[in-house]
Each structure stands twice: as C-alpha cells, then as structure tokens.
Amino acid sequence: xDLKIKxxxxxxxxxxxxxxxxxxxxxxxxxxxxxxxxxxRAEINEWxxxxxxxxxxxxxxxxIANRPTNFTNLLxxxxxxxxxxxxxxxxxxxxxxxxxxxxxxxxxxKIFTALLDREELMSTAIGRGIAIPHPRNPIITDIEDASxxxxxxxDPVDFGxxxxxxxxxxxxxxxxxxxRHLEVLTKITYLCQSEEFLQxxxxxxxxxxILSYIQQKEREWHQKESRN
Numbered sequence: 001x002d003l004k005i006k007x008x009x010x011x012x013x014x015x016x017x018x019x020x021x022x023x024x025x026x027x028x029x030x031x032x033x034x035x036x037x038x039x040x041r042a043e044i045n046e047w048x049x050x051x052x053x054x055x056x057x058x059x060x061x062x063x064i065a066n067r068p069t070n071f072t073n074l075l076x077x078x079x080x081x082x083x084x085x086x087x088x089x090x091x092x093x094x095x096x097x098x099x100x101x102x103x104x105x106x107x108x109x110k111i112f113t114a115l116l117d118r119e120e121l122m123s124t125a126i127g128r129g130i131a132i133p134h135p136r137n138p139i140i141t142d143i144e145d146a147s148x149x150x151x152x153x154x155d156p157v158d159f160g161x162x163x164x165x166x167x168x169x170x171x172x173x174x175x176x177x178x179x180r181h182l183e184v185l186t187k188i189t190y191l192c193q194s195e196e197f198l199q200x201x202x203x204x205x206x207x208x209x210i211l212s213y214i215q216q217k218e219r220e221w222h223q224k225e226s227r228n
Contacts, residue, residue, distance in 0.1 A: 003039035011044070029122060042178045046185060047122070069183045071148065072215045077101060078149030078172065080207040085154045089119055092157050093133060096172055100149035103140060103174075111174070114139050125161035130192050130201070132185060134173035147174045148184060152204050169201050191217065 003011070008019050008028075022028040029043040081099040086092035097112045114135035118124065125131040140146065149172040156166035171188050175181040191197045191214070200213060 002041050003044060005037055008039055008044070012048075042182065045182055069180055069187075070218070071184065071187050072211055072218055074146055074148040074184065075150060075211060075214065078147035078174070080150045080152075080210060082152045082204060083154040084151045084170070086157060087155070089157060089159055090116060092153060092167075092170070093119065096133070096149065096151045096170055099151065100172055101147065103142075103145040106139065106145075111135070111139065115172070119159075123160040125159035125167055126189060126192065127161050127163040127165060128192065128198060129156065129165050129168040130171070131159045131161070131167045131169075132171045132173060132188055134175070134181065134185075138176050138178070138181065140174055140176050143176055145174065146176050146180065148172065148188075149174075150210065152201075 005016065005019060008014075009016055012019075019028070023030055023037060029040065029047055031038045031040075079099075079101045081096070084092060084095050084099060086095050093115045094112055097108050097115065102108055102111055114137075115133045118134060118136040121136065123131070124133050149170075151170040151172060153168050153170070156168045159167040161167065173181060173184055175184055192201075197213070200210060205213075
C-alpha cells in the first residue's frame with residue numbers, strides 16, 4: 001500500500017474533506033492499516049479510469065501512444081460474441097466466460113470466480129452501457145494467453161454503474177501483469193470516449209468491421225508516437 005491520504009490529495013487534486021467523504025461512502029478503494037488509510041496505486045489508477053475522473057495523463061503515466069500491447073490481437077484471442085444471455089451480473093459473467101475463448105489449461109470456473117470476486121469488490125461498469133470485467137489479480141502467466149473478449153449482451157443488465165445506465169456491452173480482460181492490465185484498460189477507456197466507437201458498439205457492428213476500426217486506431221496511435 002504505497003499511497004497515503006496526502007498522496008491521494010495531491011494525486012487527484014482534491015480536498016482532504018473530499019477524500020474522507022469518498023472513504024466514508026466507500027467510493028474509493030482503500031485499506032485501514034494501523035489506524036491509518038492506505039491506498040494501492042494500481043487500484044487507484046484503475047478506479048480513476050472506471051470513474052471517469054479527468055486527470056492529466058502525466059499523473060496516471062498512461063499515455064496511449066506509448067503502450068506496446070497490440071489490442072487488436074488481444075481481441076482476436078478472446079473473440080467477439082453476440083447475444084450473451086442473463087438477467088443478473090452473475091448470470092452474465094457466467095455466460096460470457098462460457099462464450100469467450102479462454103486458455104485451455106485454466107478452468108472457466110476459476111476465471112468466473114475471479115471475475116465475480118472482483119465485481120463484488122467494486123463494479124467494473126465505466127458508464128454509457130460499458131463494463132470491463134476482469135480478475136483483481138492476474139490469473140495467467142503466459143503472454144500468449146492474454147486476451148480481451150468483447151461481449152454484446154442479449155438484454156441490458158444493471159451493473160451498478162455510476163451513471164445508473166444498464167450495461168449492454170462487456171470487455172472481458174485476461175492479462176498477465178498489472179502493468180499490461182492498465183495499458184489495455186486505458187485503451188478501452190480511450191476508445192469508449194469516442195462517439196463513433198460507441199455507435200459501433202450500439203449497432204453491434206460485425207466482428208471484422210470492429211477489428212478493422214480498432215486496428216486503424218492503433219495505427220494512428222503508432223503514427224502519433226513516431227511524430228513525438
């Protein structure tokens with residue numbers, strides 16, 4: 001636990017009163033250790049992305065263009081799946097895992113349990129009908145097993161999003177390290193800020209068209225990097 005209250009105040013540029021209110025309302029991930037509050041930097045970065053708090057990229061150290069992970073390949077590994085059934089978060093996660101392309105040597109039940117545990121800790125919904133379920137800690141160790149599964153739900157489901165909108169689309173993440181997890185999470189969050197991409201999701205565009213769009217975006221990121 002590498003952050004204290006004063007670090008959070010400086011990191012998020014908010015008042016001490018605001019931080020304590022978030023703690024009281026259980027709106028920020030924190031731990032009580034020896035009568036003092038402590039925060040995990042990786043969890044705070046993820047919380048910022050999920051909560052859509054606007055911060056300069058330098059504070060997060062998450063610049064899209066400088067991340068080497070190939071998001072298109074991760075999505076090909078996990079697959080794009082349509083009409084995932086379920087009326088509750090638990091049912092949705094179960095059926096999403098069943099549909100997703102996951103490593104053969106890891107039981108789907110183990111992945112499902114890890115996703116459910118993370119969801120019970122704090123909702124992975126980021127608003128506008130999108131959720132990004134993932135294990136709290138990596139459960140894969142081989143880079144070849146990393147994947148992102150895009151799942152379109154048959155019916156919208158309440159994930160407890162901050163904007164109160166039911167979720168219609170999941171990006172299910174399986175990554176092999178906290179750093180790579182944040183890279184992928186950042187790219188998804190970045191894409192979901194685009195109205196064009198949100199329309200692609202809403203229309204449930206064919207899989208190859210979605211992959212082509214993301215591949216083009218990655219080319220643009222790389223071109224931006226080469227110019228800097």
